[in-house]
Amino acid sequence: MSPKTLYDKIWDAHVAHEADDGTTLLYIDRHLVHEVTSPQAFEGLRLASRKVHAPDKTIAVPDHNVPTTEGRDVFIENEESRIQVEALDTNAREFGLHYYPVTDIRQGIVHIVGPEQGWTLPGMTVVCGDSHTATHGAFGALAHGIGTSEVEHVLATQTLIQTKSKNMKVEITGKLAPGVTAKDITLAVIGKIGTAGGTGYVIEYCGEAIRDLSMEGRMTVCNMAIEGGARAGLIAPDETTFDYVKGRPHAPKGAQWEAALTWWKTLKSDDDAHWDKVVTLKGEDIAPVVTWGTSPEDVLPITASVPAPEDFTGGKVDAARRSLEYMGLKPGTPLSEVAIDTVFIGSCTNGRIEDLRAAAAILKGRKIKEGIRAMVVPGSGLVRAQAEEEGLADIFTEAGFEWRLAGCSMCLAMNPDQLAPGERCAATSNRNFEGRQGRGGRTHLLSPAMAAAAAVTGHLTDVRELM
Amino acid sequence: MEKFTTITGVAAPMPMINVDTDMIIPKQFLKTIKRTGLGVNLFDEMRYDDDGNEIPDFVLNKPQYRNAEILIAGENFGCGSSREHAPWAIKDFGIRCVIAPSFADIFYNNCFKNGILPIALPQEQVDALMNDAGKGENARITVDLEAQTVTTSDGESFPFEVDAFKKHCLLEGLDDIALTLEKQASIQSYESRIAVERPWV
Ligand code: SF4
Numbered sequence: 262m263s264p265k266t267l268y269d270k271i272w273d274a275h276v277a278h279e280a281d282d283g284t285t286l287l288y289i290d291r292h293l294v295h296e297v298t299s300p301q302a303f304e305g306l307r308l309a310s311r312k313v314h315a316p317d318k319t320i321a322v323p324d325h326n327v328p329t330t331e332g333r334d335v336f337i338e339n340e341e342s343r344i345q346v347e348a349l350d351t352n353a354r355e356f357g358l359h360y361y362p363v364t365d366i367r368q369g370i371v372h373i374v375g376p377e378q379g380w381t382l383p384g385m386t387v388v389c390g391d392s393h394t395a396t397h398g399a400f401g402a403l404a405h406g407i408g409t410s411e412v413e414h415v416l417a418t419q420t421l422i423q424t425k426s427k428n429m430k431v432e433i434t435g436k437l438a439p440g441v442t443a444k445d446i447t448l449a450v451i452g453k454i455g456t457a458g459g460t461g462y463v464i465e466y467c468g469e470a471i472r473d474l475s476m477e478g479r480m481t482v483c484n485m486a487i488e489g490g491a492r493a494g495l496i497a498p499d500e501t502t503f504d505y506v507k508g509r510p511h512a513p514k515g516a517q518w519e520a521a522l523t524w525w526k527t528l529k530s531d532d533d534a535h536w537d538k539v540v541t542l543k544g545e546d547i548a549p550v551v552t553w554g555t556s557p558e559d560v561l562p563i564t565a566s567v568p569a570p571e572d573f574t575g576g577k578v579d580a581a582r583r584s585l586e587y588m589g590l591k592p593g594t595p596l597s598e599v600a601i602d603t604v605f606i607g608s609c610t611n612g613r614i615e616d617l618r619a620a621a622a623i624l625k626g627r628k629i630k631e632g633i634r635a636m637v638v639p640g641s642g643l644v645r646a647q648a649e650e651e652g653l654a655d656i657f658t659e660a661g662f663e664w665r666l667a668g669c670s671m672c673l674a675m676n677p678d679q680l681a682p683g684e685r686c687a688a689t690s691n692r693n694f695e696g697r698q699g700r701g702g703r704t705h706l707l708s709p710a711m712a713a714a715a716a717v718t719g720h721l722t723d724v725r726e727l728m
Numbered sequence: 729m730e731k732f733t734t735i736t737g738v739a740a741p742m743p744m745i746n747v748d749t750d751m752i753i754p755k756q757f758l759k760t761i762k763r764t765g766l767g768v769n770l771f772d773e774m775r776y777d778d779d780g781n782e783i784p785d786f787v788l789n790k791p792q793y794r795n796a797e798i799l800i801a802g803e804n805f806g807c808g809s810s811r812e813h814a815p816w817a818i819k820d821f822g823i824r825c826v827i828a829p830s831f832a833d834i835f836y837n838n839c840f841k842n843g844i845l846p847i848a849l850p851q852e853q854v855d856a857l858m859n860d861a862g863k864g865e866n867a868r869i870t871v872d873l874e875a876q877t878v879t880t881s882d883g884e885s886f887p888f889e890v891d892a893f894k895k896h897c898l899l900e901g902l903d904d905i906a907l908t909l910e911k912q913a914s915i916q917s918y919e920s921r922i923a924v925e926r927p928w929v
Contacts, residue, residue: 277918278911284893286911288918290929298811300761309905314915326759341759348761385929392810392834406834408812409763410841410904418908420915424891456746457804457830490807492833513928521928556746576745576802583744673809675755682778694750694808696773 264531298390302413329665369641369667372609379509383498399479401498427537429462433470435544443478444708452560459491470544477615554584604635608672611689612640623713630719687715730843731901737797739861745802767820792864806835
């Protein structure tokens with residue numbers, strides 16, 4: 262047998278049909294559905310009198326535009342949001358899907374709920390009408406975002422028409438320095454390969470620094486694979502993965518657990534597997550980073566200064582000029598002198614318990630700078646409950662943060678949590694696009710610890726100074 | 729789905745790289761539960777000022793490009809979210825073909841599901857088309873899917889690649905779901921096999 266990568270193995274295990282021209286019907290093990298990209302798909306099913314092929318493998322949760330303030334279970338003020346949430350409710354019930362409405366403590370961001378409930382398991386194919394589905398790759402599951410037509414296709418057939426991507430290996434060797442986190446790794450990788458560097462590839466992250474990460478950290482890394490253009494990101498499952506999965510509500514039990522484990526342990530790339538592209542970064546070289554521009558590839562260590570358009574070549578010169586103008590930044594300004602007025606901790610990138618612990622560790626016994634608006638939006642109701650139990654919620658509120666209910670919130674600002682034009686936000690989310698957090702809003706992406714540090718000082722800050 | 733065979737039309741030049749889906753259709757327009765009607769909000773934040781007035785400099789607001797059917801853009805077009813609202817908005821505006829040096833994966837796939845043809849060409853050829861498009865309404869570019877060529881107003885022709893299956897679906901306007909359902913038997917036999925091999929799934 263020819264050697265295979267992890268991606269090859271998962272792919273081969275899911276081919277339901279292959280046409281002569283190589284077009285493949287890939288079987289989908291888990292389909293996650295949220296309110297924004299699904300209404301038209303269910304509508305399409307109804308119009309064609311089709312059913313959901315495997316309601317048992319379909320999980321629905323509202324997250325993108327739900328408010329994160331109390332009272333949302335009673336009434337959502339914004340009419341359009343309300344209509345979408347109600348449509349999901351009707352669709353989930355009518356088609357018999359697993360469903361976590363806002364009244365359920367397990368509700369949260371779809372990519373946090375899936376793993377938390379044990380829906381996401383190693384070796385699975387997982388899709389969702391959301392590009393950050395890549396998150397689930399942390400379990401060694403082939404997971405990627407799809408459009409609404411594909412959502413409809415999966416609902417109707419439990420398959421996707423796919424062509425295979427190429428294999429890319431991203432290795433992070435050695436150990437991370439203190440203050441450097443999974444978020445810094447994933448941003449550093451995008452900074453290195455660019456936002457289109459992974460186009461056409463599935464990335465497998467490996468190396469000691471990746472192995473050393475918790476599942477939360479691995480999810481943060483895979484979450485942003487899409488920001489590097491890749492179809493998916495993967496990390497081979499190991500003991501850390503199995504420990505996380507074991508005992509979760511929908512994880513296998515008893516003899517099935519043993520059988521699953523036996524298969525899962527085969528899920529790694531063979532030593533002599535072929536890679537179409539290899540990128541290596543030294544863990545020791547990665548610094549705490551922030552973005553300065555309006556593309557996730559605009560990454561620099563916090564110790565650097567705002568670059569000038571002339572530092573770039575090709576189309577990037579104009580892009581950088583436009584970014585700097587939008588961001589209101591002058592070339593040469595030290596990044597650590599950039600004042601912010603808003604801090605957002607949350608999202609499917611960094612809304613898990615470990616992220617809240619990292620931020621709280623910096624905030625403990627400190628107060629946020631006067632005039633700063635800061636909010637923490639836990640990724641799920643369960644993360645929120647755990648943080649309250651561990652006393653993290655108190656640390657946040659005592660420091661001056663707002664403590665919110667679970668949802669996507671200011672990651673994409675479809676709910677009332679938005680930036681006003683010109684406001685500048687230190688955000689733990691994944692996109693710094695123009696207008697992403699509100700029209701005219703300016704976003705700097707960074708880790709939860711760095712976000713907490715910025716909240717304390719009122720400007721982008723090297724977290725190592727507060728450790 | 730609407731068929732795509734050949735179009736000859738005005739091409740709008742948009743020489744920006746990394747045009748993301750938030751630029752194509754900002755999130756405030758994702759709250760619809762329909763697929764149509766998004767064309768007026770295509771490129772909303774670049775196209776209108778804070779009071780909702782058109783920004784005259786923006787390419788699609790210029791008289792010669794208001795009816796553009798083709799868009800020529802920089803590399804990594806359509807990066808960002810999986811929102812199919814992006815191709816819906818492009819289609820609703822009347823654009824049927826986007827030409828760029830490269831596309832983000834999900835956006836690229838989404839186009840085909842909506843009767844839009846995304847074409848990736850080498851940078852020099854995109855530059856030539858960008859120039860041609862810059863001449864305005866008299867420069868009509870022809871895209872022929874059957875022959876897999878893009879032809880400038882001066883008659884210079886560039887061949888492009890497209891996946892054979894995607895091409896077939898677009899030429900015939902086929903609905904993928906109906907095609908897949910014809911393979912129902914394979915799907916069911918796969919499911920029976922997995923129920924034994926990996927029962928925990
Ligand atoms: S938190 Fe942000 S990136 Fe994640 S699913 Fe929600 S909107 Fe998308």
